Amino acid sequence: MSSLNEGLIDAASRGDLEEVRRLLDKGADVNAKSEYGGTPLHWAAARGYLDIVKLLVDRGADISARDVDGETPLHRAAANGHLDVVEFLLDRGADVNAKDEVGGTPLHWAAAWGHLDIVKLLVDRGADINAKDEDGETPLHWAADNGRLDVVEFLLDRGADVNAKDIYGWTPLHLAAYYGRLDIVKLLLDRGADVNAKNGGGKTPLDLAREKKYWDIVNFLEKAVEDAENILETKISGTSVMATVVKSEG
Incomplete structure (x- = not known):
């Protein structure tokens, strides 16, 4: 040179x-x-x-x-x-959607580093909010992984897939649980994350939190799992009752 x-x-x-x-x-x-x-x-x-x-x-x-x-x-x-x-x-x-060697877009990187103002600008300018890197991770994965609560909230508000899975079956909730991000765990669940989702190894976010000994997250997820089971039982019970009513009326 x-x-x-x-x-x-x-x-x-x-x-x-x-x-x-x-x-x-x-x-x-x-x-x-x-x-x-x-x-x-x-x-x-x-x-x-x-x-x-x-x-x-x-x-x-x-x-x-x-x-x-x-x-x-x-x-x-x-x-x-x-x-x-x-x-x-x-x-x-x-x-705006250029990908680097690992498949990361500018939105992935802004989300990972928590630059909310830039995240907003990129999305407003047409960035693919559910773009996937070479591991299948979206900007929401990167934000959850790095503990960027405000970015996670914004991405969800703008339509990010809360249950998107990477190539290993990890959802943003898996990552938040694995890295001890209790505030993000709570937000993701509030926005419809599947508490019982299993990754490629068959592990749920609760399994990962237990392995890492994040007991505050373990306690929270145990309650969420219990609530999900109760809701499912109520739905099943309601369906059975309705079927009985329909049958008796028929």
Whole structure:
């Protein structure tokens, strides 16, 4: 890599707007890539340097460039919580549903890191709320896994599948129980999560909570399982009574 291009990447990563402009004027490649595939735009987006992001895009930076992990500048801005950069990139045509090497979208990453403002923006701009990564996990899985209660609530409000299963049969409730997220366990159940769902190993969220010794979650889930069984018994009993009535009337 030429010294000009190295200097451009360094200046973009440091937030030195004037140096970025000077190097571009001297002929540095606006789409030069570092050892791991990051362009100046990747670095500026990741660090939240909006003025540099704008300059690079105006000078022809590839808004869809991928690094070695398959991440676009939008992925990096979303993961690092830079709302203004995310909005600018979307306005300039960035793919809101681009997937990286593990199948993660910008929404997955914003959800995982708890950037609710960015999650809202991405969804409003057409992000697939039930997009699945290579393991079959949705943004709701990532948010539940990482304990992002406000993000979980928003995603559910906007139609996320509360019982979505990954390729191993894990639902968001399995993850919340496994990682000790009691507040999220409560919210998911309140929104219709199946307390008796079994993963690929035949384990329920309660089984996982017991294994991890999260006794507060165990106690809560035991009560939820009992309530679910009572509801089922009531439905079965009601169906039997109705069948008897219909038969006697017939």
